[in-house]
Amino acid sequence: MMSPVIFIFSLLLFSCHAAVQDFCVADLTAPESPAGYACKKPAKVTVADFVYSGLGVAGNTSNIIKAAVTPAFAMQFPGVNGLGISLVRLDLAPGGVVPFHTHPGGSEVLLVIQGAITAAFVSSANNVYLKTLKKGDIMVFPQGLLHFQVNAGGTPAIAYASFSSASPGLQILDYVLFANNLPTPLVAATTFLDIAQIKKLKGVLGGTG
Amino acid sequence: MMSPVIFIFSLLLFSCHAAVQDFCVADLTAPESPAGYACKKPAKVTVADFVYSGLGVAGNTSNIIKAAVTPAFAMQFPGVNGLGISLVRLDLAPGGVVPFHTHPGGSEVLLVIQGAITAAFVSSANNVYLKTLKKGDIMVFPQGLLHFQVNAGGTPAIAYASFSSASPGLQILDYVLFANNLPTPLVAATTFLDIAQIKKLKGVLGGTG
């Protein structure tokens, strides 16, 4: 009978060679490609790259929207790079709101862990899909569509959102309109909002122009 | 020497078998799949399926936005189904505006054919990328990001937009906020707009709630 050592050596050698594309833990210091971050060398990867504890801590909701969004995208959680998945924790104090926003690069499934949340998205055909979710409910928001979440009860709500991308992006409508240097007349012309309304919210959100 | 007829027959037979996946002209009457419309039978496909004249005619800009958007997506132009590309014609009368909108399913390149157009998109990092384009200029709007186009001169402008999807979708911000039955208090809570402003624009755009 042949030696097991030979078997072990030859197959291990082979599988070592093949292993590098099982995963691609993000090396945040190297140049990105259209497919995501460059890969950390496999030899330096440890289990710590695949585990993240940052979503176990409540976000700080002491702000104007009474809400906190804590991401575990590839930038925060390098282990998901290239795998087409990521998570976010959402804390909503009573009265808390995640204002209208989109994720340009991925679809989302929201899971309510505590409390109740009213959520909606609007389709290209301008249909509103609106629902109040209770603990344990999940709701899907298809890629790129405007949607929001608001606390639907008098108690703090917690939810986790999963995305079909390791870096789905986040574009908050109010920020697009009122928190940058886009000139007020252009905002007015492209939204039909009144100048006074625009100036008021630019004041609140720090926009100029 | 062997007969050419044998060669012709055997290879034609082969290529007939292989041909069906060169293209997938949309059959709009059959159920769709996540990858697009079902394919028309290859035997019924003619050159007319691959040519479209609908973008050669100026759109009617006699409307509130003084603009017209004429699509050649897979629904209007079945030949692009499954090929990851489509076009739109844009007519902008003086003062014309394509209000803030997104395409949830694709990136866009705008090509100005006549006149001048000021266009901008905003990134997830809230940077504004704003430019006035003259005839012959092209500008790219990455997938899913809010953007707009406005006529930048005193003469009619014409542009063509190309998309990286046969069905990129179109979500117009004002329609999302003011032209459906999303309740005014929810719009207010998720945009910070004043109730009066919302009611005013719901009146203009036909929204209820």
Next chain:
Amino acid sequence: MMSPVIFIFSLLLFSCHAAVQDFCVADLTAPESPAGYACKKPAKVTVADFVYSGLGVAGNTSNIIKAAVTPAFAMQFPGVNGLGISLVRLDLAPGGVVPFHTHPGGSEVLLVIQGAITAAFVSSANNVYLKTLKKGDIMVFPQGLLHFQVNAGGTPAIAYASFSSASPGLQILDYVLFANNLPTPLVAATTFLDIAQIKKLKGVLGGTG
């Protein structure tokens, strides 16, 4: 000034045309394609298609593995069809185990909601990535790699797993080896397990041959 009605009509018409590819709610009665289930007609889609309450209920862990896996894949939750995302609820009683398994079609992120779970995956290079996760921790399991989860404490544990596919599949190692009609000699030859061991587990799990 132009009538708002004209604006509303022309743009709504346009966006209706473009809307069908925002999402593709599964029609489970129609033939599937390689990209997923066929799409339900958009006119019949309601918010109920995008919300699922089946993960809010604890699974029954009164079984040999003291665990329950409750899926919200496209088959159970048609709204995720074609969107590259789905969820599963995992209940682990004390001593509960989700035995070695793979998801052939997607990567997974596990989120611990209650209790503690020891989880691991093994790479192609045969490295073990093993960690005990506490409440709030997340861990990623790259696509197609063998992995497991076991309750790491004396109390019931709950977790949710997100997948980068609407139908990631599930292949349980013990089922592959011991719960079908694969002949015992072939199982032995291809696993090096002893015949007696195989026969014992075939007896427990209902395998024949």
Next chain:
Amino acid sequence: MMSPVIFIFSLLLFSCHAAVQDFCVADLTAPESPAGYACKKPAKVTVADFVYSGLGVAGNTSNIIKAAVTPAFAMQFPGVNGLGISLVRLDLAPGGVVPFHTHPGGSEVLLVIQGAITAAFVSSANNVYLKTLKKGDIMVFPQGLLHFQVNAGGTPAIAYASFSSASPGLQILDYVLFANNLPTPLVAATTFLDIAQIKKLKGVLGGTG
């Protein structure tokens, strides 16, 4: 201790539900989608759908090119539908030639099993990559580039080509130019070939116009 039967039942039920997307054996009678053929119902799938014997038989090389191409694309071998892979058998008698051609939908790796084959592809930069392959050699032809294979010895050659698509297509240059109804003046204008040359080859290959 809990009954194994409960465990078996509950998990089998689960995996049955999840199983349909492991594969998508082509149903050639149903409408195609851009992603491939519709799927045969899983309950009707047998091992025969995943095995094909058609490539074990030598093709008939008694023709003008002294070559035979026997495909195992999704149309002939429905088990590969949706899996991004297919094969072809190539028989080349002495003097045999597979004339210049492309596969519009996939890359190819050629494996020589018997004899010697001279093969080449030309890149977009117009570099020629030419090599005579002996038994056991493999050569890759990147997607969509024109390439050919000719018998390089005095004995019959056999090769198998693998493709990165279940339906890569096949476009033979001579057929494009000389075996259809494309008018001779257009062929001349778009190839710079002499009219006499075109008419001669149209005669051989059955082209009209």
Next chain:
Amino acid sequence: MMSPVIFIFSLLLFSCHAAVQDFCVADLTAPESPAGYACKKPAKVTVADFVYSGLGVAGNTSNIIKAAVTPAFAMQFPGVNGLGISLVRLDLAPGGVVPFHTHPGGSEVLLVIQGAITAAFVSSANNVYLKTLKKGDIMVFPQGLLHFQVNAGGTPAIAYASFSSASPGLQILDYVLFANNLPTPLVAATTFLDIAQIKKLKGVLGGTG
């Protein structure tokens, strides 16, 4: 009431982190990946990266084909890198021809802006799809198939072609056959063209061998 400053700071911080995958402007000096060029650092990206004026200038048609092809692929227009879209300007003097060619990496939609153009592609099944396009017409050429365009009138024609790839490639048939060092006997064997014809065109186009 909470301070707006807190809100602004926390959300901006978040969106900055998430922003990097909105786009991937090509850094032409870094190594490429299979998904395209490496990304320029987001902090160095300006609107100039997303706008290109090179297609506004007529190409020089004083050449043997009386035609000019001016690309705006990722190499010339780095803003499209990774976005699956690019453009080309086509100028055709009277009698101008874009000879038979393919784009190995993408489908094309041609838009005629001025004049008339006769275009055709041939499918794997050897069907010819031929049409004379007038101003405003669009025609789609599915990925990888041989096609051509010729000026169909007595006046200069202008067209723009959009592609479903940022780097679709371009392979011109005459260049493949007659403008490199592929030996004449091999060209003859793999095309059935006469030796004299090949030598004549090698002379015109600079081929050797």
Next chain:
Amino acid sequence: MMSPVIFIFSLLLFSCHAAVQDFCVADLTAPESPAGYACKKPAKVTVADFVYSGLGVAGNTSNIIKAAVTPAFAMQFPGVNGLGISLVRLDLAPGGVVPFHTHPGGSEVLLVIQGAITAAFVSSANNVYLKTLKKGDIMVFPQGLLHFQVNAGGTPAIAYASFSSASPGLQILDYVLFANNLPTPLVAATTFLDIAQIKKLKGVLGGTG
């Protein structure tokens, strides 16, 4: 008539620009991306990058499994990088076995060149697809599913496997369970195997813990 030199110069210039994305020969020394290895500079690519002779040599089957697996993945054969295809040679001495394994990143088609091979895969629904293949037969193993191959005759068998990925990976079940440092109690808990069985095979295969 215009000078051919002008034509040649202008079009070659153009095609040089466009050529870089025809292929992406792996540069194994640069950082990987999720889409594969970085690309070697096109100017340094030669035909040798696209040809590989390593599969023409019989693997050494003098080992415990009486089998050898010789890969031509992107790591060994850089020309396939980014092209979604690769090959493996399989040598099976009489009694030879490729034990239960998966390829996490791709589907496989097995082609028997010599001898007879019994192969099987198991689906998520726990159906066994088992067949003895003779010379010339092909069998497809869908992505990520556990499968095996064993010599079915008294003579050496040779087969080639093609994959739908340039780096499909390889995970051998026995290695996962018995050839690393995964603690024996965890292996037992997650496989139901007896402790004695596990310790025995850990001894053979070099596992610890």
